[in-house]
Amino acid sequence: MAENDNLGNLLARRGISRRTFLKFCTALASSMALSPSMVPAMAESLAKAKRQSVIWLSFQECTGCTESLTRSSQPSIESLIFDFISLDYHHTLQAASGFQAEEAREQAMAEHKGKYLLIVDGSIPVAENGVYSTIAGMTNLQMLEDAAKGAMAIVAVGTCAAYGGLPKARPNPTGAVSVTDLIDDKPIINIPGCPPIGEVITGVLAHFLTFGAIPELDTVGRPKAFYGETIHDRCYRRTFYDQGLFAETFDDEGARKGWCLYKLGCKGPVTYNSCATTKWNQETSFPIESGHGCIGCSQPDFWDMGGIYEAVSEPLTDLRGPAVTAVVAGAAAGVAVAAMNKQSKQSAKDRHFKVSSETLDEELKK
Amino acid sequence: MDTALLIWAKSTGLQWATIIMLLGLTMRVIQILLLGRATDLSEARNSDVMSAGIKTIFRRFVPPQGMLQKGLLVYLSGYIFHIGFFIVLLFFVPHIQLIDSTLGISWPGLRSSLIDAITVVTLLALIVLLLHRVWNPVLKLLSTPEDYLTWALTFLPLLTGYMAYHHMLFEYNTMLALHVLSVEALMIAIPFSKLSHMVTLFLARWYNGAIAGRKGVQS
Amino acid sequence: MTKRIVVDPVTRIEGHLRIEAEVDDSGMIKKASSSGTMVRGIELILKGRDPRDAWAFAQRICGVCTLVHGVASVRSIEDALKYSIPQNAQLIRNLMIAAQYVHDHVMHFYHLHALDWVDVVSALKADPKATSELAQSISKHPNSSPGYFADTQKRVKEFVESGQLGIFANAYWGHSAYKLPPEANLMAVAHYLEALEWQRDVARILTIFGGKNPHPNFLVGGVPSAISVDVEAKGGITGATAVNMNGLLEVRNIIQKMQKFVDNVYLPDTLAIASFYKDWFKIGGGTGNYLTYGDFPTTSMDDIGSFMIPRGAILNRDLSTIHEVNLNDPEQIQEFVAHSWYDYSGGKQQGLHPYEGETELNYTGPKPPYEHLDTDASYSWMKSPRWKGHAMEVGPLARILMLYANGHEQTKELAGFALNKLDLPLEAMFSTMGRTAARTLETKIIADQMMSWMDQLLANIKAGDVRTFNEKLWEPSSWPAQSKGVGYIEAPRGALAHWAVIENEKLSNYQAVVPSTWNAGPRDAQGQPGPYEAALQDNHHLADVNQPLEILRTIHSFDPCIACAIHMIDPNGEEFLKVKVC
Amino acid sequence: MTRLQDIPVNTEITGLDAECNMVDAVLHELKQLLDAYLSSGETGVIDIKSMPLSATDYDSLKQRLGNGEISATASLAGDTEIYETALSGVWWVVHRNIDDRVLAEQLEVGRIPAILCAHDDDIRVARERL
Incomplete structure (x- = not known):
């Protein structure tokens, strides 16, 4: 009997009307961002599915x-x-x-x-x-x-x-x-x-x-359908980002007023997911709504995408050490090149030795 | 893939670009300083050489009258592009955040929509400058490949930044990575091209100002 | 002649577990070993990271007890930095931990443990009307009409007749050890489905405060969820965060919903099922030693006296003496490796406190794939944690006993009520069914406590105190060059602690001793078995060696969390974790 | 039947200037769906829930469309509320689950919303039960 059984028959036997099923498919399509015009066809084909x-x-x-x-x-x-x-x-x-x-x-x-x-x-x-x-x-x-x-x-x-x-x-x-x-x-x-x-x-x-x-x-x-846009694009706090209003800590005026969490490390701008629209646990909330920045968990390699509390634009490595080294090395190289330049200038100068009439005479005698 | 490129650009790439830029710039500045000047044995007419030099650094930001009248559009574009470039660089909040995290200093930023508009104006100014270079026969003759290259290196960070912000061409992460990479290309080119005027302009003007000042004239 | 049987995979647990047991001709277990088989090396991944980020990594040790490692982690960093948090943050954390308890215990009972006692196929034979009468006789739960149970039965019947049994396929249905009448089975199946729906709803407390579930968010220095009650709309959004007036009301509703389900469904079901399995109050007692770290402070984590669940140790089932426990004392909590695949620089017989913990791998077991382990030598990737040299059981039973021994009124009343109803002495608690019952009792105690924390939080907000985060030590530049701390929590599965060492703003060492390691660890140098081992040694007779249902009952009564237990193993060698029983 | 030019599309909304772009977009789409229905009989649906409408947008859309002659509630594993807007042929449909949470919200254009029609399969079952 399992052979010709399909979902539609199963539902009918349980007393679930096709109207209810159509409603279910409508909700499904809405959550999947599918065109609502596809719903009737979708319901028909799903009812025939095993x-x-x-x-x-x-x-x-x-x-x-x-x-x-x-x-x-x-x-x-x-x-x-x-x-x-x-x-x-x-x-x-x-x-x-x-x-x-x-x-x-x-x-x-x-x-x-x-x-x-x-x-x-x-x-x-x-x-x-x-x-x-x-x-x-x-x-x-x-x-x-x-x-x-x-x-x-x-x-x-x-x-x-x-x-x-x-x-x-x-x-x-x-x-x-x-x-x-x-x-x-x-x-x-x-x-x-x-x-x-x-x-x-x-x-x-x-x-x-x-x-x-x-x-x-x-x-x-x-x-x-679910990962087409960044969290940032669909975030209810996006307008504050555009206005330049940011929470500076987790418990300041901005945090309570729902300002943008960019400076507190929110990875919403680089994260493709539907948390801001579908939300979590029956649309109860999502991380940003509960005050914590997005940690970017649907991106490849997000654990190494930068500290959770570092803004998206911050570098991932310490630049100060290498910068100091580079300046010192640059200075040393500059001195060395300058010295070399001086030397070659000097030797060029030396090659232009002065010729007196006496030496010229001596040369000619040879 | 996308994130991997971004991670590379923000770590290894940025680190090397910083190293190369700072190394190159320090090297060049030290070299210039060590070059020294021939000692002027004549008596100075004005002994305050220092302030004369500093005055010149700033005075030269103002265009000379005649030149301004002759090439208004080009002059204006040049100013717009330079000022716009630095506003976008220094007053976009993510950029301030970057500076804050590395140097520990910060200041208030401008709203994103304003930065966006300034970027567009700056890009237009750069395009005007390029067209001028191509259309003006004399300038065209004088231009070297380096001129076009440095133009592109200046143009690209602005363009990629704008495109990333508006999610154009690629998805945001990839575009952002390209933006960071284009900035790194610019950073690397600075010490080894005419872009080094970013730093040397101050030295050069100071020298000129100081010499003139010693002679008791304005420059 | 003994026969060796293998159960791999053990299902309906978190993680990957393998059990091997030797049984004699009568079916009695003589020897058993358990083995976890997956490792990720999170400890190595954590090294060199920002201590403020550690919670997110540590939390992913486990997605079932999804917040406990996060809390232990932030507490360890706060302890290291002497970082105090606002009272509201403490209350919100209490509420989140408590919500996790109620959610996790109910899901464990119905979705991981119940099928050890409930025969789904037998439910088809039940009379819906009789089932309705049974349900109404034990509880005032509204879903108890004959029609309700008939619908459930119809649904199960359709399912079985479809020929595709899915997750219910190939189980031990019809096993002689199943003792429930068809009506009780049908009632339990209905509640299996109801609990699925209920858990989805009540998990939302964690979503309101933590933004999502599983894996809600935490924050060193407080909680991330700013309270947005009564914030002016000017330049912001009224009620801009999830913790606004609606959110807080919702939390209250959910707490009530939790209490109702525990009172009307979970508690009566546990007692009803237990009444058919009274022999299981004599099987599966563990080591007789119980340990709690304590949790749910009313003031702060520094004030151990204010904990709702007290700290202490009980030895040899002697509830009259409670021993003091200190997590920082190098002589008290130690990990041994005598039967584990590790070496210590001071020799294999030594015990080390987690701050001094070493992870020197030395695999000496047979080459996989293998048939048997040499249980006289090393046989596990788990270390053996000991308290003053004793193997300790942690978890709901330990907590209920600790509350009882401390004279906690509600516990005494509840335990008395339950034991009285089943006509059992207090000693019956030291058993497989005792462990399962203790889990139910503590769920009720914690669910009942939640509203008082909620009321206190609301009172604070009304009085104008909306602080949830202490900014003072947020910047790493304000930290000392070196510090270390321990963060602990009474996780649903038992005492859990993380030890963190911070050097120059980064983590230099991170160690966790988790409940499932306490319970599932191998023998120590003295040959003392761990709690799983001791429990499986106690009176297990298998009715059918090919369907070792009895092993699952006792192992599930501990609610194993194996990803937790082997999260941290330094993984430069092979990965096997073997716990040898007996 | 309402002729297209008779539809009172009023673009003056007070106090909502910044918000009305989305509302205008919805009204525009409705117009096109009505066109399609009148020319070919093809019905259409707009998914309101998945649109980024603000609370003010939503309210103003409701105001703009108004209430018509018919309303119905269907009990389909939770209530589904249906009413005709002041525009004939434009139906507002809200699907809720048993917890009263909104599952889907749509504007449907056509003679009658699909959810109100009985399905042939169900009619067949009904016949068998007689």
Whole structure:
């Protein structure tokens, strides 16, 4: 009976009307910044969709991405798990442990070969042949390559999986890399963020389920619908930046009046994400609204993008030391060159020796 | 990729540009100073040589009457571009923040919209100067590749800054990285091109002023 | 003949864990070992960074107990710099930590632990009407109609019949150790789903104060969330930050919502489930030694007397004597490496205080992939933290016992009520189910305490005190050339501390001893087992060696957080962390 | 039927000078959608929630569009409120969830908003239940 079952029938049996479903799709489209005119078609195709097999692999991670997923309200994790996808393997959520868990993964890989969606969170350590992270005796590297073979597409959730993230921060002790660094023969969607917004994770999944294709991506593999603009561009405090009104500390008049946090190190201008519009946890707030600058967590290498409290325009290295050295060295070189110039001037002068009539005579006698 | 370029530009790139610029400039200034002047054995008509030199440094900021009338547009463009360039450099808040973090001094900035307008005017002034160079046959004949290069090196930081601010061409991070890189190119070129007048103009004017002052005339 | 069984991966925990156990013919565990298998080397990444940034890095040690490392980190820097914070900041931090407790404990119970006790498939056999009666008999929770449970059952049925079981596939359904009647199973499944929705809502306290969840923001010297109540609109926005009048009202609502769920769902469910598993109050007792650092100051972190959760140590289950604990005393907290893959310059038998901590790797285990570890030699990448030489259990049980031993009224009343209801003696707390019950009790105590902090915060704001940040020592140029400090917190999983050393405005050393290391660490030089080891040694009989449900119950009762436990290992060698049990 | 030139598009708004650009943009788009509907019968939607409207923008848009003859509430896992604006054929639709949070907010142009129409699948189910 699983064969011809689709989401529409499932919903009908549960007494959920197509109106309700249309409303759900409307909300989804709105959160994904899709044109509202696409909604009816989207609802029709989603109703015909079957539950998508999903395998979720966790590597060098902190489980923050999974936690964030459970915070998504549109669609919620419950509806995702029960209605839209079949989450066949997920360490933190699945009931089975041990070899039964591994069996579930292998079964899903065999049964849905070429059709399952592979989701990865966490970076993959490759130093020392990948011994820094193993599951069931396999290195993350082996497990990823194995699971990627039969995947229809791969979704790298979180900055660690998308770009290497925290483990890759200087000096990258475990040789951590991203999914894109290792897999090049599958479509990959990056959903960066530390963690990404829950609604963004489920929104991208819903988009994939609806259209069966990956959404439009930017140059670093992020869906443009969610990562198309900088935080700064859509920030409610942007007008204060333009007016030159800045909070100077975390508790001054400007901080309480909601002035721009640029001087306190906000990375909003160089960070592409939808925190300022989608916001966090059911639109409750986002970092800047709660008084702290953006730390840039959806950008590649953001941990090394400068101190959290250093303004975007500040240099990343100490310039004073090198500057003093350069001036001293320049002065020394100047003196040396001047001395050399003097010397060559002198020798040129010397070459112009004076000739007297006596010496001329002596020369002629020879 | 984008961020990596920005990180490089703001760390390694900036560090080397600073080193090369300061090293080159100090070297040249020291060289000039050590060159010395032939001692003038004649009796000075005016012994206050120092103040005469300093006066000249400032007096030369004012254009001579005749020249101003002959080439008003060019003169004006030159002034606009120089003043605009320094306003944008010194009064845009992110730039002040950069100076504050390295030198520990800061001052109030101007609002971004004003800086934006000044940038446009400065860019236009630079374009006028370039057109003048190309259209004026005499000037064209006199121009060397270095003249075009230094023009471009001055023009690019303004242009890339403007484009980054308005999210043109590339995404912001890449454009910002290009902006920083263009500034670094300018910094590196300063000591080794005619751009070194940024520093040497003060020395040169002082010398001239001092000599003239010794003779008891204004320069 | 003993048989060796392997559970890898252990799921429904944070991080990657492997358990190996040797069982005899009767199914009794004779020997077990646990192993964490992932490392990132955050300690190395932190070296040379700005101490004010450290919280963000340290926080990413774990996304489940998402704020505890952030708080421990800012406190360590504040301790090093003698940096005092305004009272409002202290109250906001208390509220955030408390919210994390309530959120984390409920999620642990329903989404990580419940499936050890609840058989989802059995719920299909339940009678919704009887389930409704059961639910109404234990609680006044409004969602308890027969229709409500029928809907849940229908949803689960659709799901099971679809043939794609997803996260519920391949589990130990039908295992003989599942004892709940179908109705109790159905009620628990309904609450599993309800808790998912509830947690999403209550996590918003952290979003209001910290801007997002997981990984909310913190700040050395206070909290980043400026209070924008009554700020004039001129040149700014009225209520410009999330902590405006609406935000504060929302926090109050959420606190009430938390209390309600704990009182009406979590507490009754725990007692109901526990009543079917009373034998588990005799299994899985740990070392009998319990440690707390203390937390929730009413004044400041310097005033240990003002902590709501007191500091102390209990030895050999003797609640009549509370020993004093000092985190800076080099003789008290020490880490041993006798059975770990490290060397100390002073020899492997030595114990070192974290300030003097050394991380000299010396892997002597078998070459991976391997079948077994040599448990007589070194077998773990975790060190063994000890307090005055004793292996200590940390976490909810330790805290409840400490509160109880200190005569905390509410704790005595609650514990008395629960034990009375289940007809059990106080000693029953020293067990797997005791640990799970203690977690529920402390959730209630903390949830009840939250409103008083909130009221105090509102009173301060009303009185015109809106300070949340102390600017005085913000600039690194104002710091001494050298300083060091310890920051600690009672994390949901137990006592956590970070030791930071600052030299010339940068971090020169950073060490953390985390709850899961206290609980999961290997034996020390004296051969004393750690709490996991001791607990698994205590009376575990496996009904089916191929479905070792019993191991999961006890391991989950500790709420393992393995990324935390191996976050810091210096990773120049191989990564295995092995905890040998017995 | 309202003719296009009869639509009272009033561009004088007092005290809102700086804010009205967005409102004008919405009104302009509505005009185009009405054109399209009149010429081809094609319906259209504007997603208000995803537009960067300030609170003043939003209020002034509401004022400008006014209230028409019809209003309805649909209970679809939370209330959905629908009313016709003073402009016939222009509908204001607000979708809320069970917690009353706004999920989506739209202006819909057409004879009747799509959400009010019963779906054939549901009608089929209804037939079976009889």
